[in-house]
Amino acid sequence: MREELYQQTILEHNRNPRNFKKLEGATHVAEGYNPLCGDHLWVYMKINGGVIEEASFEGSGCAISKASASMMTASLKGRTMAEAQVLFDEFHQLVIGELKPDERPHHLGKLAVFSGIWQYPARVKCASLGWHTMHGALEKTKSVSTE
Amino acid sequence: MSSFDAHRYRAEFPNLRINVHGKPLVYLDNAATTLKPRCVVDAVNAYYVTGVSNVHRGVHFLSEQATAAFEYSRQVVRQFLHAPKAHEIIFTKGATESLNLVAQSFGRQFLKKGDEIIISYMEHHSNIVPWQMLCEQAGCVLKVIPINERGEIIFEEYLKLLSRKTRLVAVVWVSNSLGTVNPIKAVIDQAHRRGAVVVIDAAQGVTHAPTNVQELDCDFLAFSGHKVLGPTGVGVLYGKEKWLEAMPPYQGGGDMIKSVTFSKTLYNALPYKFEAGTPPIAEVIGLRSALEFLQTINWEGMKAYKQELLDYGTQKLLSIDGVRLIGTARDKTSILSFVVDGIHPHDLGTIVDQDGVAIRTGHHCTQPVMEFFKVPATARASLAFYNTKEEIDVLAGAVVRAKEVFHA
Numbered sequence A: 001m002r003e004e005l006y007q008q009t010i011l012e013h014n015r016n017p018r019n020f021k022k023l024e025g026a027t028h029v030a031e032g033y034n035p036l037c038g039d040h041l042w043v044y045m046k047i048n049g050g051v052i053e054e055a056s057f058e059g060s061g062c063a064i065s066k067a068s069a070s071m072m073t074a075s076l077k078g079r080t081m082a083e084a085q086v087l088f089d090e091f092h093q094l095v096i097g098e099l100k101p102d103e104r105p106h107h108l109g110k111l112a113v114f115s116g117i118w119q120y121p122a123r124v125k126c127a128s129l130g131w132h133t134m135h136g137a138l139e140k141t142k143s144v145s146t147e
Numbered sequence B: 001m002s003s004f005d006a007h008r009y010r011a012e013f014p015n016l017r018i019n020v021h022g023k024p025l026v027y028l029d030n031a032a033t034t035l036k037p038r039c040v041v042d043a044v045n046a047y048y049v050t051g052v053s054n055v056h057r058g059v060h061f062l063s064e065q066a067t068a069a070f071e072y073s074r075q076v077v078r079q080f081l082h083a084p085k086a087h088e089i090i091f092t093k094g095a096t097e098s099l100n101l102v103a104q105s106f107g108r109q110f111l112k113k114g115d116e117i118i119i120s121y122m123e124h125h126s127n128i129v130p131w132q133m134l135c136e137q138a139g140c141v142l143k144v145i146p147i148n149e150r151g152e153i154i155f156e157e158y159l160k161l162l163s164r165k166t167r168l169v170a171v172v173w174v175s176n177s178l179g180t181v182n183p184i185k186a187v188i189d190q191a192h193r194r195g196a197v198v199v200i201d202a203a204q205g206v207t208h209a210p211t212n213v214q215e216l217d218c219d220f221l222a223f224s225g226h227k228v229l230g231p232t233g234v235g236v237l238y239g240k241e242k243w244l245e246a247m248p249p250y251q252g253g254g255d256m257i258k259s260v261t262f263s264k265t266l267y268n269a270l271p272y273k274f275e276a277g278t279p280p281i282a283e284v285i286g287l288r289s290a291l292e293f294l295q296t297i298n299w300e301g302m303k304a305y306k307q308e309l310l311d312y313g314t315q316k317l318l319s320i321d322g323v324r325l326i327g328t329a330r331d332k333t334s335i336l337s338f339v340v341d342g343i344h345p346h347d348l349g350t351i352v353d354q355d356g357v358a359i360r361t362g363h364h365c366t367q368p369v370m371e372f373f374k375v376p377a378t379a380r381a382s383l384a385f386y387n388t389k390e391e392i393d394v395l396a397g398a399v400v401r402a403k404e405v406f407h408a
């Protein structure tokens, strides 16, 4: 039996996405688009001295992409760019099923709610869209696509 | 109630017997690809188990047998389309390749800079991109027939687009994302009055109604085997002999030549000129079984039954609060594209899948249609003659459950 995809946390973040706005004075911005399902979002960060002081996103997409981006912005706040990179790598491993949260230490915290998504291969890209976009923003790439 | 007995036919489709996530499969993705009746699977199997051989290349028993079976399939396709001649039937790997063949071979031979190509707003990407590529290569201009809020082409606008410059019109018979049945006979007649040739994308059309290329008088018509109960990897291009004769080959290789020397190569006659390399032999043989199976069905009864399913599904979905249909053409095939307030189609697709229901979610390779209706994607239930009202009830129940999950 597959793990339930639509856990309460995910549904809740979909209904009330955190940091769902354009960030005035953002230093790092990127646009992400998944042509397959039309998910389209922007990620904004205000980075000062290598520390992410604020992160936000806006756009439209499915519950998975929205909840994932929402939880991402919440977890990025206060982290250094290097820590964000680590989190990006861990999240990536999580959604492809290579990182099992119970089996080794990680920094994912609540993001572990996405641990079952590798069982839904068609939806992995939904969960990673916000993250790839954030990664693009860190590297100052303007537009990323997850298709 | 029509007298059409879907259950009798269901027995012929082994795939209908599987469970998905512990529930009986409810397969409502027939516009993407249809299920295959046992006879098709058996025909493909028989070729691989006891009939393997290449075609047109040997004098041994198996080769002659395979060649005969392969060419007999061409006859069956000819009859299915009511084409005058068997060599007007070209086997390709699918509707997509058929359309590309026309664009590259006919298009590059006969279309010149400034010539205009007309397509419609509801085309599948496979009937958009090949023409865009041709426009880029040959300097032609692409014109698009607009659609209305119901998802029908606006015929007066089509007439306005037609001009002396129009050289080619490529239009879908039945839209895969809206279900719209286009008035292709009228489209063809008007194009011919201006001397333009017409290409019909019949990928969804050939299962909607009997196809008669002579009555339609289309110049080219394309469809895919896998959407008419046949195997994947095989498609058909019908073309009028006079065009096919005048067109250069699409690809070079074996089978398409008469003789090869380094100074000059003579091309083979129709249809082989367009069938370079070893063709999809098992698939062509399987396609024959699929078409023969379809011919055992009473099409009048089937059409009435599918209309009944469409009406039932329409009413059932619309009875759910927040459901909106995308595509409400007056002449429509049994395709239900819809969106649900507050639920993204992809989430809906995943949730109904948990109930064993297979629907397609996405843009269905028709992004301009999505943009027109201002939706990122739709959920699409496409119904075949082996679907039932009970299956529509399961779909509706799953949609209601999705609404509960999302409090939508």
Ligand SMILES: Cc1ncc(COP(=O)(O)O)c(C=O)c1O
Pocket (backbone or CB within 6 Å): B031, B032, B093, B094, B095, B096, B097, B124, B126, B127, B172, B174, B175, B176, B201, B203, B204, B224, B235, B365
């Ligand atoms: C209307 C229409 N045209 C063309 C195609 C392309 O068919 P294929 O992918 O089999 O080449 C499809 C299939 O999705 C279709 O629905």
